[in-house]
């Protein structure tokens with residue numbers, strides 16, 4: 201590494217000659233390949249943005265000038281150039297670098313991210329703050345072509361053009377989301393590319409107008425005076441001119457000197473926002489000659505020579521995601537009124553299979569969760585049965601659409617929330633810890649979580665057939681390998697499952713916490729402590745009959761959920777007891793995630809940190825029973841025991 205080992209901050213980069221920058225980019229690319237081949241990460245996304253990062257840190261006086269990265273998954277080169285090179289191998293691991301950007305990780309991370317389409321709003325906010333305070337620095341947002349189509353980004357463009365604030369947007373156009381980009385905006389960007397360069401086109405238009413007999417010169421002058429209006433009309437120019445943006449492009453996004461020139465030109469625009477349109481290739485330089493984009497947007501460890509993932513000999517049961525996709529195919533085969541939808545996560549949700557098999561009834565709407573939900577509501581109004589497969593964390597975006605458009609009107613929409621609970625390496629922006637709380641407080645919707653993949657199949661059918669809104673949450677990762685050969689069948693709504701009874705303590709576990717609860721109960725049994733174990737199945741409606749009966753007969757109820765405690769499953773149980781005037785009849789201990797930001801890392805480790813594993817549940821029950829025993833004993837006796 202001729203240059204990279206000496207670059208410890210962007211100031212070091214800026215000391216280099218422009219002619220050396222391409223070599224710097226090559227070194228950064230190799231560094232990413234070497235590191236990600238060992239530890240995995242957002243390899244392909246980051247490889248595509250190497251030159252963009254080099255050019256931005258060269259042109260802009262960072263951190264004084266503000267760079268705002270959208271999502272942040274593609275920012276490994278930015279991390280390398282901003283003093284984090286030697287820590288890159290810790291990325292996404294517990295205690296290591298975040299896989300995204302965090303303000304508390306580096307002063308160069310001006311805005312935390314993880315969810316898409318936020319950069320333009322944040323950057324515009326910074327630009328307005330700069331102007332309000334009378335300061336003078338540049339603000340540059342980098343956004344991908346798919347994130348640009350997200351609702352927030354569109355809203356920001358609308359305001360930016362109106363405010364005419366000085367703002368630079370670097371568009372990283374690789375025609376890819378995680379899957380190939382979808383939607384009309386992607387077609388629009390393609391048409392711009394098809395029209396060669398903007399400047400070139402303007403010249404062509406000028407020549408063409410001049411050749412019009414009698415009116416040539418006049419038309420040419422008119423075109424100039426309305427500021428490129430004709431070019432804008434020929435280029436699909438709504439974004440570029442009508443919305444008040446200047447356009448520079450397109451630029452080869454892997455040619456650093458060209459990018460530097462384009463960004464320098466953008467810096468000169470002082471009367472409003474400007475877009476620099478860079479064309480890039482996702483996974484540029486990835487050592488796999490076969491373009492398998494799905495495989496290298498993000499990768500696990502891989503062979504740096506072949507790009508192929510290291511194969512593990514371990515045979516694992518299918519994931520919940522896979523089973524969800526297969527079950528949807530099965531059900532859609534049987535019922536033509538079921539329609540399915542993903543918001544830019546076809547492979548992540550298992551919808552890829554469904555899209556392939558039912559192209560007429562399955563939709564990828566792009567990064568547009570809000571639209572996705574209301575789109576489903578519209579279809580439900582007309583008697584279809586839409587299933588929206590959206591990660592728990594991304595459905596947060598569409599909170600009001602779920603409430604206002606679906607629940608209030610009691611429409612038959614099913615929400616399949618993959619990645620519920622602690623997701624692990626992607627960290628705080630991606631944990632699905634809030635869905636119980638954000639969905640529970642509104643009428644009409646029913647909420648459920650399966651204990652295993654067979655039960656998930658039954659719940660999918662139950663949710664679809666339920667005539668109102670229904671949501672199922674299930675975790676990231678593998679199922680238990682249980683038998684799923686039976687066709688899905690409906691389960692009774694609001695009925696829990698008693699897995700074991702007896703004893704003085706009951707564990708009521710929700711969803712993926714049922715497994716560890718059963719294991720904890722088995723370990724307690726070995727110590728001579730019998731417990732009742734309940735698979736809650738539903739948080740709404742709760743099995744109130746069963747829970748109230750347990751409250752009358754047990755000394756201790758322990759609720760367990762892999763979600764925030766505030767407003768969660770345990771809270772629902774407490775509310776039920778309070779509403780029935782028996783809150784003081786039984787000791788309730790709620791296990792779940794406390795009011796803290798949960799970091800990134802191995803999910804097993806994180807779950808253990810919050811006692812959400814078999815050992816944690818076992819210890820909590822022992823400890824709680826001991827406390828109750830002490831309370832039962834007269835004070836003197838307690839002292840003697842101690």
Ligand SMILES: Cc1ncc(C[n+]2csc(CCOP(=O)(O)OP(=O)(O)O)c2C)c(N)n1
Pocket residue numbers: 245248271273274314315316343344345346347348372374376377378482543544545567569594597
């Ligand atoms: C609100 C939201 N929905 C979905 C995602 C998942 N996601 C992460 S990156 C990505 C693709 C982004 O595509 P693009 O903006 O074109 O950037 P690229 O990865 O191609 O560089 C998606 C869908 C997300 N991070 N946030």
